Amino acid sequence: MVLYYKARPDAGDYTIYMGADKNENEELIKYGLPEDVWFHVDKVSSAHVYLRLKKGDSIDTISEGLLEDCAQLVKAHSIQGNKMNNVDVVYTSWSNLKKAPSMDVGQVGFHNPRLVHILTVEKRVNEILNRLHKTRVERRPDLKAEKDASNAAEKAKRKMQLKEKVRHA
Incomplete structure (x- = not known):
């Protein structure tokens, strides 16, 4: 099961999501999309939280508020991290994640x-978490089909761009 959340309204229409357990995390790692950004509490066990960026956005243009939503969510879903102050949250593009066969389930x-x-979360902010949890939706998506559809759309887009380039040459 994948848990979906809506980011703060002033950030725009962004979806934040995470797996319900380490096996779901494994599926999310496997079937992520290029526009996904992965968040995790550094050096301790936590949920894998993802932010789906819009086409054209980059990891460097994520607003502070949107980063805070993701960081608070990942901190709250870490048994150790939730109890600590000044927790480091690491985040990177999904395409930068590396999964080796020797790694444990959920490890990257x-x-x-x-x-x-790296983003430091000073403390848990319940107002943010309460707002996010009010938007929570549980689904069982076909992650492979979503990935295949995204790849097919990207391939079609490149094909159209190539046709346009040839036509204008």
Whole structure:
């Protein structure tokens, strides 16, 4: 089961989501999309929280409020991290996640550690979490089908761009 949340209204129409357990996290790692940004509490167990960016957005243009929503959610879904203050949350583009066969379920590494951002969460902010939990929806999506559809759409877009380029040449 995947848990979906709506980001703060002033941030725009963004979806934040996470797996309900480590096996769901494994599926999310496997079937992520290029516009997904992954969040996790650094050095302790936590949920894997994802932010789906809009086409054209980048990890460097995520608003502070949107980052705070994701960071608060990942902190709240960490048994150890939820009890601590000044918790570091790491985040990176989904495409930077590296999964080796020898890794435990839910465990990931990074292709390029320099592309990992760190955000410190001073304390739990219940107002943010209460707002997010009011928007929570549980679904059982077909992640593979979503990934396949995204790949097909991207392929069709590239094909159309190539046709346009040839037509105007």
